[in-house]
Amino acid sequence: MRVHIADHPLITHKLTVLRDQRTPSPVFRQLTEELVTLLAYEATRNVRVAPVEIQTPVTTTMGVRIDEPRPIVVPILRAGLGMLEGMVKLLPTAEVGFLGMVRDEETLQPTTYAERLPTDLSDRQCFVLDPMLATGGSLGAAMEFLFERGAQDITAICLLGTPEGIAKIDEQVGDRDVTLVLGARDERLNERGYIVPGLGDAGDRLYGTV
Ligand code: PRP
Ligand code: URA
Numbered sequence: 001m002r003v004h005i006a007d008h009p010l011i012t013h014k015l016t017v018l019r020d021q022r023t024p025s026p027v028f029r030q031l032t033e034e035l036v037t038l039l040a041y042e043a044t045r046n047v048r049v050a051p052v053e054i055q056t057p058v059t060t061t062m063g064v065r066i067d068e069p070r071p072i073v074v075p076i077l078r079a080g081l082g083m084l085e086g087m088v089k090l091l092p093t094a095e096v097g098f099l100g101m102v103r104d105e106e107t108l109q110p111t112t113y114a115e116r117l118p119t120d121l122s123d124r125q126c127f128v129l130d131p132m133l134a135t136g137g138s139l140g141a142a143m144e145f146l147f148e149r150g151a152q153d154i155t156a157i158c159l160l161g162t163p164e165g166i167a168k169i170d171e172q173v174g175d176r177d178v179t180l181v182l183g184a185r186d187e188r189l190n191e192r193g194y195i196v197p198g199l200g201d202a203g204d205r206l207y208g209t210v
Pocket of ligand 2: 132195196198199200201202203
């Protein structure tokens with residue numbers, strides 16, 4: 001598995017405001033969108049393109065366009081939905097699929113409550129969106145879902161990840177083609193399965209449930 005951890009002052013600045021418990025939901029949503037767009041730049045580095053000939057006002061030249069079949073973006077509901085707009089700004093032609101998952105706050109095990117994905121993902125580049133990679137249970141389950149549908153090329157974008165979560169995904173995916181793009185690798189998980197220092201519950205902060 002390839003792991004890319006952003007190392008850019010703009011991303012660290014925006015993450016710092018996001019982490020601040022005083023940051024209200026509207027600002028949190030805006031920053032989440034901006035961060036995803038910045039991370040998507042790295043995450044789409046290997047997006048498949050095809051050559052195309054165009055006519056400029058001056059001459060004919062070769063360029064590229066995003067290739068078929070279109071990439072698919074899969075936000076993990078609820079919190080991943082806050083990342084969707086920022087991603088499709090950069091990849092407006094992508095298809096969007098959905099996975100709804102919630103983790104039991106006692107056992108930390110995820111359950112899937114919604115799914116809307118194509119049945120065959122074997123030739124699709126898949127971009128999974130989830131702001132928080134904590135234990136890795138939710139992202140790991142999402143990846144299994146995609147692998148079962150034939151996915152062979154998965155990139156996950158998370159704002160924050162833990163060493164524990166990254167190690168779990170790495171072990172689970174083995175030698176499959178998976179890339180993880182993170183805004184930051186935080187210190188650790190706490191005893192309640194929260195990321196430290198983290199930003200609290202991403203879904204609650206995005207949607208004003210606190
Ligand atoms: C959060 C987050 C991830 C998951 C991460 O979702 O958005 O999906 O927890 O934790 P894990 O790595 O230990 O699985 P949550 O289950 O709180 O649902 P929500 O998005 O509806 O808030
Ligand atoms: N989910 C969150 O939203 N935050 C955490 O710190 C861990 C899981």
